[in-house]
Amino acid sequence: MAASDLFKTLLYTINNLLQQHKYKTALAVVKGFRNGAVYGAKIRAPHALVMTFLFRSGSLREKFRAIAQATYTHSRNLACFVFTYKGLQALQQHLQGKQLQSHSFLAACLGGWLVFGENNNINSQQGRCLWRCLSPCLDSLLHLNGVPFWRGAYRPRMHPVRCRCHCSALRLPL
Template identity: 75%
Template sequence: MAGGAMAGGGDSFRALLRAANALLQQRRYHAALAVIKGFRNGAVYGAKIRAPHALVMTFLFKSGSFREKLKSIAQATYAHSRNLACFVFTYKGLLAAQSRLQGKKIPFHSFLAACIGGWLVFGDNNPINSQIIMYLLSRILFGLSRLAVEKGYIPQPKQDPFPLLAALVWGTVLWLFEYHKETLQPSLQSSMTYLYEDSEVWHDVSDFLVYNKRTDSNKAAFLFALC
């Protein structure tokens, strides 16, 4: 009897799976289904990107208990995943709506849909959104520069301009760090403090080579290892 019930359940599941697969093949539902899958991909990609970054930055630079650090990582990962999923959902939904209303897709549709999505989803000025926007801004500047050369708006450089760009970027960011640190993003401040300020301070071999900063616990551990 139990075996028959299990077999019946298996048949129902297979029938449901066949119905779902048939629905996914329907071209008339493609736009709506693409919006749903876009939400899924945004959530997964956001988690994949944020989790490793949050893990490294939290354990390198944040204080607090192990549980507090794990909570911070989970919150950052969730926020990035949620925002990216909501943005993709909004963008693709607005794109499909515009195409349906005008009967075709034009380049301005992408710009308008992304503007609205960016305002609604990423308009809150918080650390997660700030990092995402700055990441995109750097890519935009590179992309627009290449497009300007491709379209002939600016001449093709005779030499690779990247060395000059690298010099200007590093010169500017270190000048800002040394004299206007508060203008930089907190995570960048933390990284640069570790690299350029903490390397100016030490007391003995323990915090010169083994640890970044001397504390009673790591000093005791270092002395114990020498014994």
């Protein structure tokens, strides 16, 4: 009975701390770290499993070690990036007293450089994936602002107004 009361008191105390506004930023940073780690593992593990068994030679033990290493690296990178990104955003907001759009850009640039700056297979694959997702959007934005599609380059198979990330609502001043 005493253990049950102690658990209820502990749970009540933790819930009170989590609901206080002054801890909101710190909790967002910690939650972002956790979500980055979980998402990195959920995304990378199945991909590493398939790619390792399709294209890697070696013993079963070596294959599972490679899968675990790729999953760990991807998960760690995403967790560290989100932690850095949210922490830098919170720091900039605290220093300037308000949140600006440039805070996201600066936090993402610095966090990306710190976390993904190392040249390894996982980071280069993430960079290629990011470029594959962003290049049709950038091309569509340029086309909407009067710049013709690049000759001889990849032309996205989508209408310029219906880009996947819905960035077509933005008009770039040229």
